[in-house]
Amino acid sequence: MIANAASPNHLQLTRDGQLRHFLTLDGxxxxxxxxxxxxxxxxxxxxxxxxxxxxxxxxRTVVNLFFESSTRTRSTFELAAKRLSADVLNLDINTSATxxxxxxxxxxxxxxxxxxxxFVVRHAQSGAPHFIAESVTPxxxxxxxxxxxxxxxxxxxxxxxxxxxxxxxxxxxxVAIVGDVLHxxxxxxxxxxxxxxxxxxxxxxxxxxxxxRDVESLGCTxxxxxxxxxxxxxxxxxxxxxxxxxxxxxxPSEREFYRLYGLSQDKLALAHPECIVMxxxxxxxxxxxESSVADGPxxxxxxxxxxxxxxxxxxxxxxxxxxxxxxxxKLTELTERGQA
Amino acid sequence: MSALLDVDQLMxxxxxxxxHLLTERGIKSPVLIGIRTGGVxxxxxxxxxxxxxxxxxxxxxxxxxxxxxxxxxxxxxTPSSLPFDTEDRDIILVDDVIMSGRTIRAAMNELFDxxxxxxxxxxxxIDLGARELPIQPDVAGQALTLGAQQRxxxxxxxxxxxxxxxxxx
Numbered sequence: 001m002i003a004n005a006a007s008p009n010h011l012q013l014t015r016d017g018q019l020r021h022f023l024t025l026d027g028x029x030x031x032x033x034x035x036x037x038x039x040x041x042x043x044x045x046x047x048x049x050x051x052x053x054x055x056x057x058x059x060r061t062v063v064n065l066f067f068e069s070s071t072r073t074r075s076t077f078e079l080a081a082k083r084l085s086a087d088v089l090n091l092d093i094n095t096s097a098t099x100x101x102x103x104x105x106x107x108x109x110x111x112x113x114x115x116x117x118x119f120v121v122r123h124a125q126s127g128a129p130h131f132i133a134e135s136v137t138p139x140x141x142x143x144x145x146x147x148x149x150x151x152x153x154x155x156x157x158x159x160x161x162x163x164x165x166x167x168x169x170x171x172x173x174x175v176a177i178v179g180d181v182l183h184x185x186x187x188x189x190x191x192x193x194x195x196x197x198x199x200x201x202x203x204x205x206x207x208x209x210x211x212x213r214d215v216e217s218l219g220c221t222x223x224x225x226x227x228x229x230x231x232x233x234x235x236x237x238x239x240x241x242x243x244x245x246x247x248x249x250x251x252p253s254e255r256e257f258y259r260l261y262g263l264s265q266d267k268l269a270l271a272h273p274e275c276i277v278m279x280x281x282x283x284x285x286x287x288x289x290e291s292s293v294a295d296g297p298x299x300x301x302x303x304x305x306x307x308x309x310x311x312x313x314x315x316x317x318x319x320x321x322x323x324x325x326x327x328x329x330k331l332t333e334l335t336e337r338g339q340a
Numbered sequence: 341m342s343a344l345l346d347v348d349q350l351m352x353x354x355x356x357x358x359x360h361l362l363t364e365r366g367i368k369s370p371v372l373i374g375i376r377t378g379g380v381x382x383x384x385x386x387x388x389x390x391x392x393x394x395x396x397x398x399x400x401x402x403x404x405x406x407x408x409x410x411x412x413x414x415x416x417x418t419p420s421s422l423p424f425d426t427e428d429r430d431i432i433l434v435d436d437v438i439m440s441g442r443t444i445r446a447a448m449n450e451l452f453d454x455x456x457x458x459x460x461x462x463x464x465x466i467d468l469g470a471r472e473l474p475i476q477p478d479v480a481g482q483a484l485t486l487g488a489q490q491r492x493x494x495x496x497x498x499x500x501x502x503x504x505x506x507x508x509x
Contacts, residue, residue, distance in 0.1 A: 018412060035415045042400065045419035051453040054403035056413070317403075321412025328410045 011133055013322075015329075020322035021133045021142045022315045024151045025192045033160070033196055039314040040161050040307070046083065047310060056317045057086035060117040064090045065108075066145070067123040072281055072305065073145050073155070077120045080312035086118075105136050112137045118320060119143070126150035126185075141319040143312075149185050149212075155280055156189030158311040160197060162304050163235055166276050170197040174272075176229055177220075178205040179239035179261055179288055182212050186280050187239060195219040205229035205261065209251065226261055233271035238263050238279045238288045254287050264290045268298065276300045345502040350465055350481030354382075355389045357479035358432065358463055367459070370430045372396035373422065375447050378436030378494040382465050385500065386434060397422035404446035420450065427455035436494040438464040438480070441473035466492060466502070 009028070012021040017032070025033070046054055062081040066074050074090065081088045093107070111119070118141040121129040126148030133142040146152040160170075167173060175194055181187045181204055194202050195218075202220040204211065215222060223229035230236070241257065251257050263277065277289075277299045285291045294301060362370060371394050374383030383396045402417035433447060444462060451457065467480040486492065486504070495501045 018415075039413070039415070039417055042403070042417045042419040045421070046403070049453055050455055053453065055449070056403055056408055317413050318415075321408060324409045325412035 011130065014326045016325075018322035018325060019315070019318045020326060021129075022153060022319050023130050023133060023142065023144045025153045025156060025189050025196070026151075028196070030196050030198070033157070033193060036157055036311070036314050036318065037161050037164055039318060040157075040310040043083075043310040043313040044307070046313075047306070053083050053085055055085050057081065057084035057117075057320055060086045060320060061115060062086045062088050062118045062120065062316070063111050063116045064088065064120045064145075065093060065111075065122070066091070067093045067121070067128070068146070070122055070146070072308070073122065076305065076308040077143075077145060077154075077312050080309050080316060081118075081120075083309070084313055084317055086316075089116075108132060108136045112140055116140055117323070118316065120145050120316075122146045124148055139323075141316075141323045143315060143319060146185055149183060149188070151189045152185040153189050154308070154312055154315055155186050156193045157315070158304055158308040159186075159190055159237065159278060159280070160193050161307045161311055162278060162300055163276070165303070165307070166300060167234060170194070170199045173199045173234045174201040174203070174232055175199050175235040175237065176203040176205050176223075176233050177237045177239065178226070178229070178263065180210045180241050181206050181215060181239065182210045183242040184239050188218065190237065191218045191220050203229050203233075207251070207257075207261065226267055227270055230267055230270040233275045235276055235278065236263065236268070236271060238277070238283075240280065240282065241284055241287050258287055262286075262288055262290065263293050265293060265296075268293055274298075278304060280304070345466075345482065345504070347465075347500045347502055350502070351382075351385060351389065354463055354465060354479055354481040355386065358386070358390065358461070361461060361478060365430075365459070367430045367461075369394075370432050370461070371424055371426075372432050372434060373399055373447075373451070375433070375435045375443060376400045376418065378465075378496070379434045381494070381497040381500055382436055382463075383432075383434040384497065386432070386463070395423050397424065397426075399447050399450060401443060401446040401450055404450045406442055406446065422454055425455060426451060426457050428458045431457045431460045433460050433462050435462075435464045437466045437468060437492060438462075438475075438477055439468040439470050441471050441475035444475045445473055465494070468492065 012023050014020050046052055064074055064077055078088050120143045121132060122145040127150060128147050129142050129144040144151060144153055177187050177190060191202055203223050204215055204220050205223045205226050275298060277293055279301050283289055283294055372383040372387050372392060374380035374396055376398055380398050387396050398421050400418050400420045402414040462477045463479045464477045465481040467477055467483045469485060489506050491505050493503045493505055
C-alpha cells in the first residue's frame with residue numbers, strides 16, 4: 001500500500017474509483033474527466049430551468065474556506081453549492097480566527113465539529129488542500145479552489161467544458177496558453193487536462209522570464225514569438241498578468257508585454273477564423289487582451305463563468321456522492337462482519 | 341431461459357386506456373414525457389399512436405433519486421430535455437416499468453421544478469406491484485408478478501422487446 005500512498009489518487013478516489021475529494025487533475029484518467037464534463041452538461045440544463053435547484057446536497061453543509069481573496073471563484077462555488085441545496089458558510093480566513101492566533105488545524109477541527117460535510121479550499125500554499133484532506137479532517141470532502149502555483153482543477157475543467165461546447169471534441173485541436181505561465185496554477189491544470197483529453201497540440205506562448213523551468217515536461221511546446229504561435233489555432237487561452245505575484249523585474253513594462261504578448265485583433269487574425277478566445281478572469285484590458293477582442297464575437301469569456309457553476313456543481317456532487325457511498329459501504333461491511 | 345411478452349399487445353392496451361382516460365377527463369392536447377431510458381422509448385411509440393405532434397420530453401431523474409446518500413451520484417447522468425413549457429399543461433408521464441414507485445416520486449419532484457402542470461397522468465407498460473410508496477399508474481399495459489429470482493428487462497428502442505429473465509442471466 002506504500003506505492004499507493006504516494007499517488008494523489010489514494011486520497012482523492014474511493015476504492016471503486018469514484019471521486020471523494022477533488023485536489024488535482026494528476027492521476028485522473030480520461031473517463032473520469034469525461035464523466036465530470038458530462039455531469040456538468042446536465043447541470044447546465046438545471047441552470048436554465050425556472051427553479052435552478054436540485055436536492056442532491058440537501059441537509060449538507062459546505063464551507064468556503066478562502067485563505068486568499070477571490071470574487072468569481074468564491075461566488076460561483078457558493079452559487080453551485082446553493083443550487084445543490086446545501087447550506088453554505090463563507091469564511092474569509094484573513095479576517096477571522098487566524099488573525100487572533102488560532103492555528104489552521106484548530107480552525108478546521110472547529111468547523112468539522114459544526115458537522116461540515118465539505119470544505120472548498122483556496123490557499124496560497126501549494127499542497128494545502130491535500131494536507132487538509134490527508135491529515136486534518138479526512139471525513140470531510142475537500143475541493144481545491146486553487147493552491148499556490150500548484151493547481152486550480154475546477155478552473156481547468158470549466159475551460160475544458162467551454163472548449164467541448166464550442167468545438168465538440170478535443171481530438172485534432174490546437175490550443176495555446178498565452179502569458180504568465182510561471183505564476184499560473186491554472187495553466188498547469190489546463191495542460192494536464194488537455195493532454196489527458198487528447199488535444200493535438202498544446203503551445204505555451206510566453207517570454208522566457210514568465211516560464212517555469214522544464215515547462216515542456218508537462219507535455220507542451222514553447223513558442224516565444226506570438227505571431228508564429230497563433231498560426232492555425234482553434235483555442236487561445238489568455239492568462240492574467242499576476243502583478244501581485246511579481247517579485248523583481250520579470251517584465252520590462254506592461255506596455256512592452258502588451259505589444260509582444262497581448263491579444264489584439266491583429267494577432268487574433270493569424271489564428272483559425274473560428275478560434276475561440278478564453279480568459280479565466282479577471283481580465284486586464286489593454287494588458288493581456290484588447291477590449292474589442294474580449295467583447296468580440298470569438299470571445300467565450302462569459303460562457304466560462306456560466307460553465308464554472310455547472311462544473312463546480314458536478315465536482316461537489318460527485319465528491320459528496322463518493323464520500324457517502326464509501327461510508328455506507330464501510331457500514332455494510334461492519335454489519336456483515338458483526339453478523340458473521 | 342427468458343420469456344417474451346408481446347410488446348404490441350401491451351402497447352395496444354396502454355393506448356386504449358390512455359384514449360379512454362383523456363376523453364373522460366376532457367384533455368384535448370396532452371404532452372408526453374418519458375423517463376430515461378425505457379420510458380422514453382415507450383413515450384416515442386405512444387406519441388405516434390396517439391397522434392401527438394408535439395415532440396415528447398425526456399426526464400433523467402439522477403439528481404432527484406432518494407438513494408444518493410447510499411450509492412452517490414449516477415455517473416452516467418444526461419441532461420433532461422423538455423422542449424415545451426410545462427406550466428398549465430396536461431402531462432402524460434411515461435415509464436416502462438413501475439415497482440417501488442420511487443422513480444415516479446423523483447420524476448414528479450423534478451417536473452415541478454419546471455413549473456406547475458395542470459395535471460399528470462401516469463402510464464407504464466408493466467406494473468410489477470411491490471410498491472413502497474402510495475403511487476399508482478393511471479394506465480398500465482400489464483400487471484405482472486415476478487418470482488423472487490426473476491427480473492424484467494426492456495430492450496430497444498427498435499424493436500422494443502420485453503424479456504423476463506431468471507436472476508444472473
